[in-house]
Amino acid sequence: QKEVEQNSGPLSVPEGAIASLNCTYSDRGSQSFFWYRQYSGKSPELIMSIYSNGDKEDGRFTAQLNKASQYVSLLIRDSQPSDSATYLCAVVGGYQKVTFGTGTKLQVIP
Amino acid sequence: DGGITQSPKYLFRKEGQNVTLSCEQNLNHDAMYWYRQDPGQGLRLIYYSQIVNDFQKGDIAEGYSVSREKKESFPLTVTSAQKNPTAFYLCASSRISEETQYFGPGTRLLVL
Numbered sequence: 001q002k003e004v005e006q007n008s009g010p011l012s013v014p015e016g017a018i019a020s021l022n023c024t025y026s027d028r029g030s031q032s033f034f035w036y037r038q039y040s041g042k043s044p045e046l047i048m049s050i051y052s053n054g055d056k057e058d059g060r061f062t063a064q065l066n067k068a069s070q071y072v073s074l075l076i077r078d079s080q081p082s083d084s085a086t087y088l089c090a091v092v093g094g095y096q097k098v099t100f101g102t103g104t105k106l107q108v109i110p
Numbered sequence: 111d112g113g114i115t116q117s118p119k120y121l122f123r124k125e126g127q128n129v130t131l132s133c134e135q136n137l138n139h140d141a142m143y144w145y146r147q148d149p150g151q152g153l154r155l156i157y158y159s160q161i162v163n164d165f166q167k168g169d170i171a172e173g174y175s176v177s178r179e180k181k182e183s184f185p186l187t188v189t190s191a192q193k194n195p196t197a198f199y200l201c202a203s204s205r206i207s208e209e210t211q212y213f214g215p216g217t218r219l220l221v222l
Contacts, residue, residue, distance in 0.1 A: 008150065032209045043200055043213040044153075088152065092209045100145075100152040 003027060004091050006101035014109050019076040021104050023089030026070065032092035033065060033072045038103065039085045047087075048074065079108045113137065114214035116201050121219045123188065123195060131186045131217045133201035140206040142184035146170060147198040147216075159184055160206060188219065196221050 005024045013019045021035075032051055036044035050056045050063040050072065062075040072091075076083055086103040093099060114135040123129045133142065141160045145153040155168030159178040173192025178184055184203075188195045198218050202211040 004152070034210065036213075043216045046210060046212065049210060090211075096209060098155075098209065098211065102150065102152040 002101075003093070003099045004089055004101040006087075006089050006104045008102060009105040010107045011104055012107045012109055013079050015079060015081060017079050019079045019083065019106055019108070021074040021076075021087050021089075021106065023072045023074075023091075023101055024070055025072070025089075025091045025093075025099075027091065027093035027099075028067075028070065030067075030070075030091045030093045033063070034090040034092075035061075035063060035072075035074045036088040036090060036100075037083075037085045038088055044088055076106075079106075081108045081110050084108045114201060114203055114212060116199075116214040116217050118217060119215070121217055122222050123219060124222050126190045128187055128189050129219070131188070131199055131201075131219070133184045133186065133214055134182055135184075135201075135203045135214075136182060137203055137212065138181075139203035139212075140181070141204045142178070143202040143204075143211060144168075144174070144176065144184070144186045145200040145202065147200060153200065156186065195219055 003026050034049045035047045038044040048063045050065045056063045060077045064073045086105045088103045089101040117132045143158040144156040154170050156174050157176040159165035175187045200216045201214040204211045
């Protein structure tokens with residue numbers, strides 16, 4: 001079992017729709033969770049961090065965390081073509097080790 | 111203008127050659143990291159350093175070496191022992207007290 005799992009996609013959504021990206025992790029002791037966006041050929045850029053169960057909203061982005069289910073998600077409202085990228089989930093486990101998922105490719109169709 | 115710089119953007123390596131990738135940051139971050147990214151795979155940690163003159167192996171350190179002589183700089187050498195070096199190499203940094211990592215623009219290494 002991979003430590004951090006993401007569906008590779010591509011996830012295709014029409015412009016203006018809600019995109020839902022999911023991530024599961026295996027280390028129950030994980031306390032910190034991050035979402036990065038990576039455009040093709042570019043480096044990852046931080047979108048959001050979340051540390052507590054529940055939702056955290058920042059503009060069109062909402063991160064959701066459920067530690068009991070070992071699940072973290074990212075919702076993108078009013079998806080735009082410029083949101084088309086690969087989204088990486090990162091989980092901080094024991095000894096502050098950061099593990100990245102393989103990423104989900106999102107395509108927003110105009 | 112604070113940030114992380116990596117150079118070169120593209121690097122070509124001949125067989126049997128050692129090459130060095132540069133990473134510099136002016137964010138006053140204590141911790142620095144090197145990752146390798148292959149198509150369809152996540153980021154894999156090569157080496158990391160939390161303090162000058164000290165560094166630790168990550169998950170895939172074989173065939174790589176690093177140094178941390180200055181807080182701002184963390185160069186990565188890809189040695190001839192690394193048989194499959196073609197990848198996108200990413201340098202990142204963070205504050206010791208925080209887990210958020212910020213990435214440089216990356217170096218794409220290709221083998222001739």
